[in-house]
Amino acid sequence: MTNTQFISKADAYKRPLKKRAVKPARFVEIYRDEEAFQGVAVRELGDITPVTLMSGDSVILDFGGHCVGYPSLDLHCVGDNISDSPTRLKLSFAEFPLELYARHGEYNGLLGNGWLQYEEKTAVFTPCTLRVDRRYSFRYMKIERVDNAPYPMVVESFNAECVSAVELDSVEKYIAPDERLQRIYDVSLKTLAECEQEVFEDGPKRDRRLWIGDLRLQAITDYVTFKNLDLIKRCIYLFAGYLNSKGEVAPCVYPDCPPYRLEWTFADYSMFLCSCIYDYYKATGDRTLADELYGVAFNQLEMVSSRIEADLQATADGTFIDWCPSLDKSVALLGVYAYCLGQLNEIRADEWLEAEIKKTHARLRGFLKDGVLVTPLGQVSQHSQVWGALSGAFDREECRRLLEELDTLDTEYTFRTPYARHYYIEALVSAGLEDKALSFIRDFWGMILDAGFDTCPEIFNPDNQFESPYEAPEINSACHAWSCTPAYWIKRLCKEE
C-alpha cells in the first residue's frame, strides 16, 4: 500500500550528503591481549608516512576516530623501477579491533558474510589512486599486499572521503557538567552523526537501514542537536508512504530497493509512527505533519487493538521490545499500546483513543502483584516494569516502585540492548528519578567508553564481551543509532555549565 504523495514528499526532503576529507592519525598494530576488551589490543606504531610494501607486507591505519566513507590510496613504484605486473591489495576495515583480528574466512555468524568489510583492489599502472566504491564504516583499515610480484610498491598517501547528512562542527557546542558525561555526550552525538546518511541508518556498517524503532530515538536526539528536520520528515514520510499490504507501518523501509518495505511487522514498531509524529510536534511546535499523518497513525493503533483483542500473546510474540530470548512481551506490548494511544490523543483528543486508554490501563493494572508487574506467563521482566511505568496506568509512586529495584530484580529477563535501556531511562525520568537515570547513563555508557569504543555499539554486555545476536561478535555494529540517546538525556537532565 503505497502513498505516492508521501513518497514524493520524502524524496523532496532528500539533501546532498556533506563530505569531509579525513587522514589517518597513525600506524598501529593489533594484537592478542587477554586483559584487553575482547582480548585484542591496539598499540601505536608511529606517525603516518609513505610506506613501501613488498608482497605479503601489511600495515594497519588508525583514523583516530570513527569514519563512514570511501578510503583511497595513492600508489607509486619506487625510484627507477617500473612494476612488471599489477599490484593487488586486500583492504580490510574495522570499527573495533576484534573486527580486524578475526579472520574473514573463519566467519561463522548468522548474518550473511557479505557484511564482512573487505575487498581487493588491483593497480595495473602506477602512479594511481585506488578508491573503494563500497562505503565502509571504520576506524581501522588494514592494507595487505596480496600479489606475488617481487617489486616494491609505495603507498604515498592515505585518505578517506567521509560522508554524513550533518556536520559535527556545525552543531552548537554543549558543555556537560563533568568530563565523563562530556565524553558520553560527544560519543553519542558522533554516533548519531555517523548514522545520519540518506536516511537515518540503524548502523552505517550494517544493516544501513531505516528502522522506525531506531528512527524515533535518533529523531529525539537530533531535535536537540543537529536539528536536521528535513531528514526526520523524509524518514517519517517514508514509513507513512510505504505501508505493507494490510496498511501496517513496516519496521523497516528501503527508499531505493523494491519492494521498498518489509511485509512482516513488529506491532510496537508499527505503533511508533504515533511517537514519531508526536515527537515532531512537541519538538517543533508545528502540528502540520502530525495532522497529516494522524489518520495513518490512528489506523496502526486500531489494527493492533484488533490483534490484541484476538490474541494478546500472539501479537506480543510479533513485537520487538528487546533481544531477550523467551521474553513474554505481552505486558510490554500493552504498555507501548497505551503509551502510543496517549501520544496520539494528546495530538488530537478522540473518544475511541480515550476509551482504549482507559481499558488498557485497567488491563495493565491487573498484572500488578505486590508492586511488580507479572506477565500472563508468570514472568517478572525488566521490560514489563519499564513499559508499565511508561503506560500511564500507574501513579508516580507505583512507577517508582516498579523502577527503583528494577536493576536488582531477580530475573533472567533483563535489558539486552541499549535500545531497551533508553526506555528504562525514559521511565526513570518520567517517574522523577532523574538522578538514577543520569547515574545509569554514566555507568552503562561509561563502561562502553572504558571498553575503547568511540561510538556507541549495537550491543554491549559488560558480563560477556563476546555477546552477539549473530553468534559472531566481529559482525556486531560498533556505531548504532539506538545507542545514541545519552546526548538527548544529558542535555535534558543536566543544566549546561
Next chain:
Amino acid sequence: MTNTQFISKADAYKRPLKKRAVKPARFVEIYRDEEAFQGVAVRELGDITPVTLMSGDSVILDFGGHCVGYPSLDLHCVGDNISDSPTRLKLSFAEFPLELYARHGEYNGLLGNGWLQYEEKTAVFTPCTLRVDRRYSFRYMKIERVDNAPYPMVVESFNAECVSAVELDSVEKYIAPDERLQRIYDVSLKTLAECEQEVFEDGPKRDRRLWIGDLRLQAITDYVTFKNLDLIKRCIYLFAGYLNSKGEVAPCVYPDCPPYRLEWTFADYSMFLCSCIYDYYKATGDRTLADELYGVAFNQLEMVSSRIEADLQATADGTFIDWCPSLDKSVALLGVYAYCLGQLNEIRADEWLEAEIKKTHARLRGFLKDGVLVTPLGQVSQHSQVWGALSGAFDREECRRLLEELDTLDTEYTFRTPYARHYYIEALVSAGLEDKALSFIRDFWGMILDAGFDTCPEIFNPDNQFESPYEAPEINSACHAWSCTPAYWIKRLCKEE
C-alpha cells in the same frame, strides 16, 4: 634523456577512445575434453536471459568475440524479498577457455599473479549496477556468487563497455580471395583493433605496454587498414622523447608511469626507430617526421655500431630477435643493423651509413657456408637466415637459397613467436617467394583459427599446446599485437576479389 618537445607532440596526438556497448552472446559451460585445444572445451548452454543466483551458483557468459573493456551487471532481488545482507560476486575473465578453467589459487607462473583476471564486487543494496573499474580483456566471463546469504539474487542484464582507439566497422571492407584467408585477415585486424588503445599495446590483457618491436608491426598493418596516423605518430614521438640515460631508444615506454621508460635496452629494438620513421615516410609520402627524428635514429645506429665493434656477441646477447633459448643472435643482429642502416640511408643518404652498410654486408657474407648462414658459435638458426636475407647483403638467388629450405632446416633454433615469423614472411616476400609466404600464413595462422582463437595469440606452438614463456599457459596473451600482420600481408599479396 627526455625530449619534452617530442613528449608534447605525443601528448597532442592523444585522442579519446571510442566506446562500444557489447552484450554477451550466450551462456556456456567450460569442461575438460582431452580432444580439445589445451584439453578444455566450450559447450553452448543457451540464450542470455536474467539468471537467479543462490550462494555458490555460477554462470559463464560468452561474449561471442574478443572484448577489451569494462563489464557491468544489473542486479536485483527477487519478488517480495529484500536481501538481508550484501551479495558478493567473484568475476573472472578469460580470453580463452583454459584461462577460465585454471584455478587462480594454483597459478605458479613466472609473471606476477596480479595479471590474473578476476576480482570480487559487493552489492550492498539492490537494484544496482556493478561495474568493474579495472579494464579486462576477455571473451568469457564467469560470475560466481561467493557470499553465503540464503537469498536469491537476479542478474537482470549483462553488459560491457568496450574500448579501442579505432572502430572495426569504420574500416574499408577488404574481400580476401578465399574464406580461410578472409578469416585470417579478419582475426588479424580484430587483434590490431583490440590492441589500439591510448598507445599501441602489446596485448590488452597483459602487458598492456608500448613495445617498439610490436609498434612497428602494428603500424605497418594500421597504415593499410585503420590509418590511425595520430596514434602512430604519438607512439613514435614517445620513443623518441623518452630515451634512456645514454640516449638509447628504450624497448618499452609508459606514457603515464614515471620513470616512463625502461633503462635497459634491446639493440634491435633501439634500431627499429629507423624502421618506424621509414615506414611512416613510405606509407604516407610525408617526410616531416622522418626528417625530424633522423638524428635520434642515426644515433641509435652509431651507438649499436660502437657496441658491435667492441663486442659483437655481448651486443647480440642484448637483443630480442625471438624467444628462443640459447640462440646465438650475432648474425641476426648484424642483419637488423644492415636493414636499419639501409632504411635510414633511403630516407636521406649519408656517407657513414653507406660505409657501414658495405662493411656489414661484407661481414655477413663471411658467415655464409654452403649457402647457409652459420653464426660465430656455429649455430644454424632460422633467425640467421631470415635476417641475412633481409640485410641486403645477398642477391636474390642467395636469399632464396637461405629461405627455401628454412622450414625443414635441421636445427633446434626455430621461430618461437609470431613476431619472428613476421620477419620470415617479409624475407620470403622480399626474395620474391610470395606464394610460399602466403601458404605459410595460411598454415600457421590457420592452425591458430583451428585451435579456436578469435584473435591472434602471443605464442602458438602446434606441437606443444601448453607452451608458455611464463611457465603458465593461462597467463599467455591470446590477443597480441605482434601476431596481427597477416592483415598487412594478405592485403599486400592478394589482389582483392
